Amino acid sequence: MLNYCAKRLLLLVPVFLAVSVVIFMIIHLVPGDPIDNMIQIGSSPEQKAALIARYGLDQPLLLQYSVWLRNLFTGDLGDAIIMRRPVFELIAENLPHSLRLGSLAFIFSTVVGIATGALAAVFKDSWIDRSVMALILLGSTLPSFWLGLLMILLFAVQLEWFPVSGARTWTALVLPVLTIGLHGVALVSRVTRAAMLDVGRRDFVLMLHAKGLSHRRIQLQHVLRHALLPVVTILSLRIGWIVGGAVTIEFVFARPGLGSLLITSLAQRDYPVVQGCLLMLAMAVMLGTLLGDMVQAAMDPRVRDSLR
Amino acid sequence: MSGLRKTALWRVVSTWRGGLSLAVMLLLALAAVFAPWVAPYPYDIQNLSATNKDPSMGHWLGTDEFGRDVLSRIIFGARTSLAVALTGISVSVTLGMCLGAAAGYFGGLFDRAVTAVVDLTWSFPEVLIALIFVAILGPGLYSTMVAISIAYLAQFSRLTRAQIMAIKNETYVEAAANLGSGHLHILFRHLLPNAITPVIVAGMLATGDAIILEATLGFFGLGVQPPKPSWGAMMSSGTAQIFLAPWTILGPGLAIAVAVVSINLFGDALIDALDIRNRVRDL
Amino acid sequence: MALLDVSDLSVGIGALQPLDRISFALKKGRILGLVGESGSGKSLTAMALMGLLPLIGARVSGGSVRFDDTELVGLPEEVYRSLRGRRMALITQNPMTSLDPMLRVGAQIDQVGQLHLGLSAAAAKASSIDLLRQLRIPDSATVHQQYPHQMSGGMKQRVVIAMALAGEPELIIADEPTTALDVTIQAQIIQILVDLVRQRGLALVLITHDMGVVAQACDQVVVLYAGRVAESNTVDAIFARPTHPYTQALIACIPRAGQAPGSLKGIAGMVPSVGSYAPGCRYHPRCGKAQPICQGEVPVLQLQAEHRVACHFAQPQGAHG
Numbered sequence: 001m002l003n004y005c006a007k008r009l010l011l012l013v014p015v016f017l018a019v020s021v022v023i024f025m026i027i028h029l030v031p032g033d034p035i036d037n038m039i040q041i042g043s044s045p046e047q048k049a050a051l052i053a054r055y056g057l058d059q060p061l062l063l064q065y066s067v068w069l070r071n072l073f074t075g076d077l078g079d080a081i082i083m084r085r086p087v088f089e090l091i092a093e094n095l096p097h098s099l100r101l102g103s104l105a106f107i108f109s110t111v112v113g114i115a116t117g118a119l120a121a122v123f124k125d126s127w128i129d130r131s132v133m134a135l136i137l138l139g140s141t142l143p144s145f146w147l148g149l150l151m152i153l154l155f156a157v158q159l160e161w162f163p164v165s166g167a168r169t170w171t172a173l174v175l176p177v178l179t180i181g182l183h184g185v186a187l188v189s190r191v192t193r194a195a196m197l198d199v200g201r202r203d204f205v206l207m208l209h210a211k212g213l214s215h216r217r218i219q220l221q222h223v224l225r226h227a228l229l230p231v232v233t234i235l236s237l238r239i240g241w242i243v244g245g246a247v248t249i250e251f252v253f254a255r256p257g258l259g260s261l262l263i264t265s266l267a268q269r270d271y272p273v274v275q276g277c278l279l280m281l282a283m284a285v286m287l288g289t290l291l292g293d294m295v296q297a298a299m300d301p302r303v304r305d306s307l308r
Numbered sequence: 309m310s311g312l313r314k315t316a317l318w319r320v321v322s323t324w325r326g327g328l329s330l331a332v333m334l335l336l337a338l339a340a341v342f343a344p345w346v347a348p349y350p351y352d353i354q355n356l357s358a359t360n361k362d363p364s365m366g367h368w369l370g371t372d373e374f375g376r377d378v379l380s381r382i383i384f385g386a387r388t389s390l391a392v393a394l395t396g397i398s399v400s401v402t403l404g405m406c407l408g409a410a411a412g413y414f415g416g417l418f419d420r421a422v423t424a425v426v427d428l429t430w431s432f433p434e435v436l437i438a439l440i441f442v443a444i445l446g447p448g449l450y451s452t453m454v455a456i457s458i459a460y461l462a463q464f465s466r467l468t469r470a471q472i473m474a475i476k477n478e479t480y481v482e483a484a485a486n487l488g489s490g491h492l493h494i495l496f497r498h499l500l501p502n503a504i505t506p507v508i509v510a511g512m513l514a515t516g517d518a519i520i521l522e523a524t525l526g527f528f529g530l531g532v533q534p535p536k537p538s539w540g541a542m543m544s545s546g547t548a549q550i551f552l553a554p555w556t557i558l559g560p561g562l563a564i565a566v567a568v569v570s571i572n573l574f575g576d577a578l579i580d581a582l583d584i585r586n587r588v589r590d591l
Numbered sequence: 592m593a594l595l596d597v598s599d600l601s602v603g604i605g606a607l608q609p610l611d612r613i614s615f616a617l618k619k620g621r622i623l624g625l626v627g628e629s630g631s632g633k634s635l636t637a638m639a640l641m642g643l644l645p646l647i648g649a650r651v652s653g654g655s656v657r658f659d660d661t662e663l664v665g666l667p668e669e670v671y672r673s674l675r676g677r678r679m680a681l682i683t684q685n686p687m688t689s690l691d692p693m694l695r696v697g698a699q700i701d702q703v704g705q706l707h708l709g710l711s712a713a714a715a716k717a718s719s720i721d722l723l724r725q726l727r728i729p730d731s732a733t734v735h736q737q738y739p740h741q742m743s744g745g746m747k748q749r750v751v752i753a754m755a756l757a758g759e760p761e762l763i764i765a766d767e768p769t770t771a772l773d774v775t776i777q778a779q780i781i782q783i784l785v786d787l788v789r790q791r792g793l794a795l796v797l798i799t800h801d802m803g804v805v806a807q808a809c810d811q812v813v814v815l816y817a818g819r820v821a822e823s824n825t826v827d828a829i830f831a832r833p834t835h836p837y838t839q840a841l842i843a844c845i846p847r848a849g850q851a852p853g854s855l856k857g858i859a860g861m862v863p864s865v866g867s868y869a870p871g872c873r874y875h876p877r878c879g880k881a882q883p884i885c886q887g888e889v890p891v892l893q894l895q896a897e898h899r900v901a902c903h904f905a906q907p908q909g910a911h912g
């Protein structure tokens with residue numbers, strides 16, 4: 001197990017490097033002089049010179065990249081053009097909000113998804129099953145930002161149960177979590193249901209019956225464990241969607257967070273902030289995927305052997 | 309079209325799920341293509357004395373903050389959404405199939421390199437990839453198309469590769485190779501035609517996602533720029549009027565939902581009819 | 592007294608009747624071979640005996656199965672469950688899929704002892720390791736801790752056999768236990784099963800499509816065709832004097848050493864699928880001796896104590912080589 005984790009962590013390095021190169025190149029691919037893209041209009045030559053020295057902007061590209069990378073590890077992500085603050089600070093302020101939203105949405109999706117999926121499988125073809133299937137259809141086809149707007153319209157504007165936007169109270173979390181979560185519930189539920197039905201048909205389940213185990217014990221102790229495997233697989237493959245969902249929903253609900261920070265700075269062409277946010281979000285996806293892989297390895301012995 | 313596909317199409321159309329969704333899709337497509345004739349008003353005529361009006365006989369879905377007819381803007385917006393989504397996905401499918409076929413067929417280091425890169429994009433949310441491209445290329449129609457092409461590349465590449473690898477070891481391919489057929493010939497004549505069906509269906513389903521992605525970018529203000537109408541942008545400007553004129557949000561949203569749901573239902577019915585669920589299963 | 596007494600057992604799936612009035616009896620210490628081609632209803636018989644038909648959407652539609660004086664048909668599920676794994680055990684065809692891939696094999700064997708014999712974890716483990724050793728698995732303590740995917744097919748099947756034995760059963764039903772294995776391993780596994788029966792006085796129902804295996808291992812044979820018994824007899828008698836045309840054809844199909852090339856025999860036609868059975872004798876479309884009467888109903892004749900044959904023209908053939 002440790003073997004697998006070590007190798008998997010090692011794999012993270014080239015992935016991180018590749019992603020960081022792409023993000024680094026943004027400033028150089030965008031039209032205009034990189035220096036102008038990193039600094040405010042109307043800056044003095046001394047300020048420009050200071051910037052050049054700090055980021056090695058007069059050096060060849062490869063060296064610039066290494067300087068950028070080194071700065072990254074010391075926490076220097078550059079300064080925001082518009083807000084004139086270190087990017088690191090901006091990110092540090094917004095990260096907790098995104099984390100809160102993301103983790104709550106994840107927990108909500110996982111728990112509700114597994115529960116509804118299992119129920120649908122156990123009561124296959126009943127009204128429970130059909131309602132869950134309808135929920136799955138809606139959750140997977142409706143665009144999340146529309147769902148969010150609908151929620152706002154219904155629960156915030158009409159019924160006034162929750163605030164329309166912002167993050168001042170904990171109630172402000174409910175609608176955003178539900179919005180992101182519904183999509184996740186659809187995904188998890190669908191996979192859980194299919195997995196439980198699929199596993200139930202397998203030969204070894206027949207053998208478990210032949211050994212004299214009771215149906216309930218078989219479902220809970222054996223089938224569910226197997227069914228969770230595809231669920232974890234899907235979740236770890238698609239962990240990215242939480243990040244994507246969070247980005248969108250933060251913007252829809254005008255919540256503080258990395259997502260809204262990214263969108264607004266993109267519109268304002270504040271590239272240092274854009275790079276910082278993209279990097280953070282990409283790291284979130286990579287770490288999430290890594291975690292998912294490790295959980296899978298812990299659950300399934302076949303995965304552990306796959307990196308030999 | 310082979311006999312199997314013809315009968316499959318018929319089977320799909322004759323069910324409620326398949327026939328209805330196909331009808332809706334065609335309706336939308338026709339409305340988009342013939343927008344100037346179908347829409348009651350041009351999309352950019354402003355009427356500042358009649359802003360944010362509720363639905364009425366003259367304006368079936370009301371007017372927006374500039375007095376423009378919402379329904380007309382939705383119909384013209386369909387053009388944008390469908391064009392962008394279809395173009396983006398077509399490019400994505402083509403590129404993805406080439407990559408995947410090459411990787412699956414030639415194997416070795418090339419395959420591992422391609423798979424590594426593809427898997428990387430696979431785990432990233434489409435929104436994030438799209439935003440990276442918007443960052444580089446700036447907001448607008450073309451960057452949205454490029455973003456869509458790249459964001460969905462991974463699944464087509466993986467699908468094609470899987471199909472190719474499954475078929476490549478069949479004996480008839482070996483026979484062709486023994487007869488002296490070149491690589492390209494084998495690829496195009498034997499392998500790709502068999503691999504193509506699940507990829508096409510996956511492409512159709514991805515179009516629905518692409519429409520959502522385009523709308524999301526538009527909602528952020530980073531997609532197609534005004535005055536071109538786009539569903540996402542309409543909803544975005546609608547949020548300012550959320551208390552006064554909810555129709556400006558509901559209308560486009562409903563259009564997106566109807567488009568995507570019908571695409572998904574049709575694609576799903578097609579998968580069942582062609583019996584390729586195991587090949588197109590959620591990768 | 593027979594340990595297992597099956598009498599006119601019929602199995603239905605929906606409106607179809609894949610098994611029609613199967614009868615046979617088995618005593619302790621004896622091996623019964625249930626032979627037939629694919630689709631003859633062999634596996635269904637196994638499932639019916641174990642009471643697992645509901646799992647595949649089937650049900651017993653008639654007849655009786657007496658296991659040591661207990662009527663199994665209609666037995667309440669909780670009682671049946673106490674029998675399964677404890678007094679009667681099943682070995683299925685494909686060892687690749689009959690073990691839980693996520694658990695160590697040892698734990699899967701231990702489970703039986705813990706459930707049915709009330710063994711502690713340690714006692715069950717010791718017993719399982721011993722069982723594996725008896726089944727000639729080298730280094731059984733290590734193997735006990737392995738996962739199924741780390742083993743070969745032959746090893747896995749021995750684990751499955753160990754699982755079957757762990758509850759100390761009196762009856763084992765082996766459904767094509769060697770079909771999925773290499774030819775070289777097949778003989779070993781069959782020998783293991785035969786030895787177990789002799790040493791422990793078990794009763795074994797050995798389901799197979801291979802007449803060669805029957806000749807090697809079984810004491811008595813039941814030949815199934817399309818859900819009905821074609822013929823049943825002791826193994827010596829059935830090879831010496833096969834009476835039903837189907838039995839004769841099956842025996843003729845066994846390849847022999849020194850056979851001339853191109854002389855391998857088959858039986859023309861295919862086993863009919865359930866629902867498309869011919870009226871009357873279900874074999875008559877493929878039978879060389881078919882007459883118009885074969886389309887009428889076919890009675891089961893009892894010629895001698897252990898010999899039953901269902902054919903209008905039952906005529907024992909001479910001894911076969």
